Amino acid sequence: MKLINTELKNNVLGSMMRILDERREDILTANKKDLDAFNKDNQALYDRLVVNDKKIDGMIQAIAEVKSQDDPVSNEISNTTLDNGLNIVNKTAPFGTIMIIYESRPDVTIEAAVLAFKANNKILLKGGKEAHESNVVLVECWHQALQENKLPKDWIKMLVMNRTETQEFLKNPTEPLDLIVPRGGERLIAFVKEHAKCAVLVSGRGNNFLYVDKDADWKKTLEVIINAKTDKISGCNALDKVLVDKNIEDYESKLKDLDKTLSSLGVEIIVDKNVNAILSERDLISKDEVWFEEFLAMKIAIGEADGIEDAISKINTYSGGHSSAILTEDKAVATHFMENIDTAAVYHNASTRFTDGGQMGVGAELAISTDKLHHRGPLGLKQLVANKYYVFGDGQVRV
Template identity: 40%
Template sequence: MSLTLEKTNVEAQAMQAKKASKKLSLLTTEEKNQALNVLADTLEEKYQDILTANEKDLVRGKEKGFDEAFMDRLSLSKQRIEDFANGLREVAKLEDPTDQTVSSWTLDNGLDVAKVTVPLGVIGMIYEARPNVTVDATGLALKSGNSIILKGGSNAITTNKVIVDVIHSALEKTKIPSEAVQFINTTDRAATQQLFTMKDHVDVLIPRGGGALINAVVNNATVPVLETGVGNCHIYIDKEADTEKALNILINAKTDRPAVCNAAETVIVHKKWLNENKDAFVKALKDHSVAIHGDENIQKIISETILANEEDWANEYLSLDIAVKLVEDLDEAIDHIEKYGTKHSEAIITEDKEVAEVFMKLVDAAALYHNASTRFTDGGALGFGAEIGISTQKLHARGPMGLPALTTVKFMMIGNGQTR
């Protein structure tokens, strides 16, 4: 396919999505919820078609030598598909974020003013080898009255194509036009570049994946970007940390699901605490097959340490590896996070409430925890329902982005002949 034709196809899809978004904005909450439930049922009915397609992507992934974390994100099962479906049903139960009056007032001249939530319009979703995003993003977009253009990674293209085919077949039974969900079915990067610049048709881009993908979108897009971030998440174990609490939180944050963005990648340990708890600390990590990366100071204390380099402090391992940093005080811990953190999720373990308060105020991140695991930075875990990503920026949305993040506002004025 030629570059010109490719661009023409992507622009045509964007125009269809824009047109469908107008129809979406007129649907009732009940009509949108009914469509999500039909979609959930259809995904469960067609699970075998999806698994057959996914197996083809997995075979190619193994041939290319992708690591375990990557293959885990790519892999589907009947249970995971059922989880997708149940996620859609949960989204259907959530409050509709549109047509909500944020505030209203009447001017002295009698003009009524209302600030009302409305859909963004058309969302461009650019993501890597996570087929679940195809379903999650679609559900959130449709519930919030938005059309969506999906551009998944090339390594999951067979799986995503079949999932979108299932979505289209389901939407044909509902009031939502199937054109509201567009899938760019090509591995040609020119198609993605075209999506970056279609300000006339696309209202916002959301990148979800590794740092290289996110930076490519942020640096090249002329369409506004809702930036999600990689997760180099830290846990600081203070000198006043409870040993059992600290180790339980650390092991959960590192090992529960190592391949997700809210897993801990670095543990910063106060020197006094480590001197008193070295054996328990090492045993806990060793029992869970976690490899320790540290500098010379850590190597002197823990013989099993792999010597860390500069990359280790900034690394999002997404595996059973963790960087360990020894510090003398809270200030040194905060400085380390400031230098290497990605403003995603940071935690402090301490029984000293004053130290915790300083940490929570000074550390710049979307999510902060005192005596709890970073694994809670998730829309579902925090009670928002499904999420479209974790925003690490400060404008429009920050942290887990659920339905409200996919809306903007209109000022609506109702008068009776007022002029100025």
């Protein structure tokens, strides 16, 4: 794949910022068509679909932030000269072509493409049909920016395919394909893993847990739970499950306080059998599968934990590997929890809502990876490169 110099890449991004601003009305009109056609029964997906002036400002800001970042390509990782005289240099290199499959969010069409392009990758955008009209206009903007700078449009492509056509493309891609990022729920991830013939980087599923330790500050705990649950229910970093240590002082009264607080905010509460003995009016969690669910709704499950090891075991069994949190004033306990929890991000006395590229200092993100290869957590600009070895010799042969 041809390497584009940094100045030219940044010129494209500068053009794109101007074009988005100029074509606001086109973008908003297209998005209105998507919103009018959408079934509003799924509030989380609807929220993700909405584009307004603030959202367009956010798209422009995301591009500006990436434009200001250093080019991640051809940076030296290591440089070693061996006894035989070979000079071995390891440098960052583009992946090649990245395909992202995502639902509902038109802003992903901007963030995914700006990151891939600045890292010198081509990107194939397979958005959901619910955002089709919005995505068409946004990709038109990208193509205009590329053409203004005398670059071919195929750096950024929009794929319009049904499920069967997508399956066939994954099995037999019609062009080189180096990495696929399915950004969505379990069904999408399973579908891509089953059919893809190249590397797949899993992203998007939340099902985040928060453990209330026996030494938690209760006021702080309530504030964190409220934010993590209600700030944005459509976020993959929203809270789904709370485990309360049964050894906490005034356990019963604290459970009732948590129940009252969340229900007053419109949160549906379901509980395990131990908590149900105290919160008897709440629906009982009927099957084990519920603990694996990501709700994406004003809904939360509250369960009992018999100490930190019980909490760690439950979280590592059921969570989506995205984010988890502990509320405690005991730093040693927090450290033990954080070192033993198997999620991409783990928090001490803070909301899971911070698992976001912008909030974590990474900048715009392609997704939140819950995989362990090649990266875990927010996929920002620096994470969208691979590496390549350059070996310089003077006639050396291996003996």
